Amino acid sequence: MDLFKWFNKSTSSKDIAKERLKLVLIHDRANVSPQFLEMIKGELIKVISDYMEIDEEGLEIKLTRTKREIDDSTVPALVANIPIKRMKDKGNI
Amino acid sequence: MIGEVIVVTSGKGGVGKTTTTANIGTGLTLKGKSVVLVDADIGLRNLDVVMGLENRIVYDLVDVVEGVCRLRQALIKDKRYPNLFLLPAAQTKDKNAVNPEQMQKLATDLSEEFDYVILDCPAGIEQGFKNAIAGANKAIVVTTPEVSAVRDADRIIGLLEASGLRNPMLIINRIKMEMVKRGDMMNIDDMIDILAIDLLGVIPDDDLIVVSTNRGEPVIATEQSLAGQAYRNVVRRLMGEDIPFMNLESDDGFFKKMAKLFGLNKKKQ
Numbered sequence: 236m237d238l239f240k241w242f243n244k245s246t247s248s249k250d251i252a253k254e255r256l257k258l259v260l261i262h263d264r265a266n267v268s269p270q271f272l273e274m275i276k277g278e279l280i281k282v283i284s285d286y287m288e289i290d291e292e293g294l295e296i297k298l299t300r301t302k303r304e305i306d307d308s309t310v311p312a313l314v315a316n317i318p319i320k321r322m323k324d325k326g327n328i
Numbered sequence: 329m330i331g332e333v334i335v336v337t338s339g340k341g342g343v344g345k346t347t348t349t350a351n352i353g354t355g356l357t358l359k360g361k362s363v364v365l366v367d368a369d370i371g372l373r374n375l376d377v378v379m380g381l382e383n384r385i386v387y388d389l390v391d392v393v394e395g396v397c398r399l400r401q402a403l404i405k406d407k408r409y410p411n412l413f414l415l416p417a418a419q420t421k422d423k424n425a426v427n428p429e430q431m432q433k434l435a436t437d438l439s440e441e442f443d444y445v446i447l448d449c450p451a452g453i454e455q456g457f458k459n460a461i462a463g464a465n466k467a468i469v470v471t472t473p474e475v476s477a478v479r480d481a482d483r484i485i486g487l488l489e490a491s492g493l494r495n496p497m498l499i500i501n502r503i504k505m506e507m508v509k510r511g512d513m514m515n516i517d518d519m520i521d522i523l524a525i526d527l528l529g530v531i532p533d534d535d536l537i538v539v540s541t542n543r544g545e546p547v548i549a550t551e552q553s554l555a556g557q558a559y560r561n562v563v564r565r566l567m568g569e570d571i572p573f574m575n576l577e578s579d580d581g582f583f584k585k586m587a588k589l590f591g592l593n594k595k596k597q
């Protein structure tokens with residue numbers, strides 16, 4: 236998500252609407268603030284960095300909904316997208 | 329017989345709950361089902377005028393709940409259709425005149441006599457909403473392609489699921505094809521992506537809805553109306569038919585036109 240795109244006049248207004256909605260819904264859905272998500276993000280980076288080199292810039296974490304497999308009902312889900320650059324040498328762990 | 333009890337909700341006001349209730353109900357009865365429409369918007373009744381039945385009201389929902397009359401006495405038969413009834417809301421009382429337990433009993437009683445009980449929910453998340461969803465076993469969430477309406481729909485979906493109404497179905501109303509094409513209105517994929525619930529239908533913004541509301545005749549009965557066609561599809565999906573939203577591959581003129589107008593076949597253009 237690129238916040239600066241918002242100020243670019245060529246971005247269509249529906250894309251702006253969609254991005255704004257996504258942000259506001261993070262807050263609405265689980266009563267979780269963007270700051271809280273940033274905190275989780277920081278912790279995740281700390282833990283994962285022990286095992287692999289990750290693209291911190293590209294790391295994305297969001298609250299969304301998903302269908303639960305057992306009964307097909309919709310539940311909130313925390314989704315993290317963590318691009319890996321390189322695995323660290325396992326011998327060092 | 330135990331009929332389905334479907335509540336039509338939205339969160340935000342004015343997005344098309346009453347219009348949707350009237351059209352789905354009329355559509356189901358045109359398909360041979362017995363239907364009762366319940367106006368749960370106590371204090372702000374509208375379903376009666378949208379259905380063109382406002383002159384026939386004697387008793388209302390609150391009268392039934394308070395035992396002033398029997399349930400049958402309060403039901404208004406729509407004479408234009410074989411099996412369609414309306415239970416009007418009270419106009420001079422407020423939402424606290426009934427409670428969820430009473431509404432649940434009412435819905436159960438009605439579901440024993442009709443194939444479909446469709447509840448028109450008031451806007452908001454207060455008592456009126458809680459009353460309307462109390463007796464329902466299915467929910468339809470109506471939204472328009474606007475930030476505030478989608479946000480409120482998301483909140484309603486959360487509340488519905490929290491109260492045990494799993495898997496609500498989405499109706500996107502008042503979509504304007506020219507605006508979607510220009511990139512100035514969220515398209516169907518955008519909204520499904522955000523709300524993550526099953527899509528029941530997409531209703532275009534259509535002047536004929538205003539015309540039909542003026543007359544008190546739901547647009548679903550108007551053959552040439554695009555919104556009417558969209559509602560006819562919704563009804564068939566509700567009845568379990570697998571109706572494609574837009575058949576992009578087919579040569580069918582109508583669907584092609586719809587798809588193009590909705591901006592769904594970008595890849596092909």
Ligand SMILES: Nc1ncnc2c1ncn2[C@@H]1O[C@H](COP(=O)(O)OP(=O)(O)OP(=O)(O)O)[C@@H](O)[C@H]1O
Nearest residue numbers: 341342343344345346347451502532533534537538
């Ligand atoms: N697809 C549409 N095209 C054009 N006009 C529409 C469409 N859907 C609804 N409208 C108009 O929008 C207005 C609001 O619709 P409606 O009364 O059904 O909304 P509502 O959600 O029931 O409102 P409330 O929250 O006040 O109960 C009406 O004037 C109706 O005619």
Ligand SMILES: [Mg+2]
Nearest residue numbers: 345346369374
């Ligand atoms: Mg209404």
